[in-house]
Amino acid sequence: MTHDAAPPGPALSRATPARTLLPLFLPSALVGAVVSLIFIGVSRLADQLKDVLWTDLPNALGIGGFSSLWMIVMLTTTGVLVGLVVWKAPGHAGPDPATLGLQAAPMALRVLPGLLVATALMLAGGPSLGPENPIIAVNVALAFWAGRRFAPRAPGELWVTLAEAGTIGALFGTPVAAALVISEALAGRQMRGLLWDNIFPPLTAAAVGSMTTSLVGHPSFDLDLPPLGDPGWADVFSALVIASAAAVLGMAAVRLFPYAHKAFSFLRHPMVALPLGGLVLGLLGCLGGPLTLFKGLDQVAExxxxxxxxxxxxxxxxxxxxLAALVVAASCGFRGGRIFPAVFAGASFGLCAHALVPSVPASLGLATGVLGMLLAITRQGWLSLFTAAVLVSSPSIISLLCIASLPAWLLVTGGPQMQLREDGSPMR
Known part of the structure; x- marks a missing residue:
């Protein structure tokens, strides 16, 4: 009597020796510190310029800083200034921002000054975009150049990963977000060694980047909302409904995105598309109010x-x-990311649910609204969960967010993404 041989199990990955990982610690830490300082520098410059444009200048002219007239003037002027940079700067301030995500290919160094100026003008001028995409692109280009120059034997992909991780850690003030994003990216790749061996260098960069931001920039994502108590069945139902509805609303913006981009592409010249986009953003600001301007994180706290x-x-x-402002700003050529504006849209939507049904806790409505919106806009599951959870410092929210993410993910997966290919078609 014979027995069939048992099928071979999956091959076990062999751990990477510590002597291989240890030499990566110092360059990883250095990259994390430098990319964080670049992020802080650009943010502070933009904040100072914002104060001049939206407080000092209108006060000197005797005009309300957030009057309808000033919002229209400032957003249109920002479009003109960014349009000039995109038109005249070497490399035109980088590729079409509608084609870029959190992962960035290294750009030529000559492109970076224009990209940095365009980003600072955007952050100060009021368009509804965040700093993440252009700052990651700048840091990736610098890290890749420095790595190839001073450590040519190291793979170029290492420096790209370190810069991305360090910047994400700096943006969110914690390395957890970077670790989750990197783990998600590695899931579809063939890894050598254990997962934590692969994560060790980027996690080092993210930890140093987040610590540098915390020590120098003192960021805070905690909105100081009342903590959520022990969840009940009504909370589970509310979380499912709000996250799913926010995902549907976010997907509406995602589906409009390629059409808006195509409309602005017909204008061809940045000195036409960007000023017109700024004018539209100014009109939207008049409709939605001052809180709907800028990247959105400070406005969520308000x-x-x-x-x-x-x-x-x-x-x-x-x-x-x-959401409309996000679609316009991202499609007309402003350099910026989509995460932070989506957080504001999700927070507003979730608090709307709280206002409609007061028995829904504000913290639950806000967190699940942000979760559903980010799932639709970013298609980053771990990042969406983390961001929604960190806004509400309540341990009991975690399980509700995990449950709410399931139907919301089913609504968005397989659909178009808010990122386009070079031919203008949406990625999936």
């Missing part, structure tokens, strides 16, 4: 401080206007 001061209709309007 909403969270007084969630009951806004009616459900007002919050719904701000969510829709912010």
């Amino acid at each position: 909403l969270a401080r007084h969630p009951d001061d806004y009616s459900a209709g007002r919050l719904a309007l701000m969510a829709v206007v912010k």
Whole structure:
């Protein structure tokens, strides 16, 4: 009597020796510190310019800083200034931002000054975009250049990964976000060694990047909302409904994105597309109010401080206007990322649910709204979960977010992404 041989199991990955990982610690830490300082420098420069443009200058002219007239003038002027940079700067401030995501290919160094200027002008001028995509692109290009120059034997991909991880750690003030994003990216690759062996260098960069930001920039994502108690069945139902509805609203913006991009592409010249985009953004700002301007993170904190001061209709309007502004800003040529504006749109939507049904806790509504919106806009599952959880410092929110993410993910997976190929078609 014979027995069939048992099928071979999966080959076990062999751990990487410590002597191989240890030499990577210092360059990883150095990259993390440098990319964080670049992020802090650009952010502080943009903040100072923002104060001049939106406070000092209108006060000197005797005009309200956030009057309808000033919002239209400033957004249109920002479009003109960024258009000039995109038109005249070497490399035209990088490729079409609609084609870029969190992962970036190294650019030529001559492109970076224009990209940095365009990013700072955008952050100060009020368009609804965040700093993440261009800052990651700048840091990747610098790290890749320095790595190839001073350590030519190391693979170029290492420096790209370190710069991306360090920047994400700096942006969120914690290495956890970078570790989750990297783990998600590695899931589809053939890895050599154990997962944590592969994560060790980028996690080092992310940890140093986040610590540098914390020590120098003092960021805070905690919105100081009332903590959520032990969840009940009503909370589970609310989380499922709000996250799924936010995902549907986010997907509406994603599906409009290629059409808006095509419309602005017909204008061809950046000195036409960007000023017109700025004008549209100014009109949207008049409709949605000052909170719908800028990248959105400070504005989320303002909403969270007084969630009951806004009616459900007002919050719904701000969510829709912010999404429309995100679509316009990202499609007309402004250099910026989509995560932070999506956070504001999701927070407004979730607080709208709280205003409609007061029994839904504000912290639950905000977190699940952000979760569903980010799943649709970014298609980054771990990043969406982490961001929604970190906004509400409540351990009980984690399980609700994990449950709510399941139907929301089913609604967005396989659909178009808010990132285009070079031919203008949406990625999937």
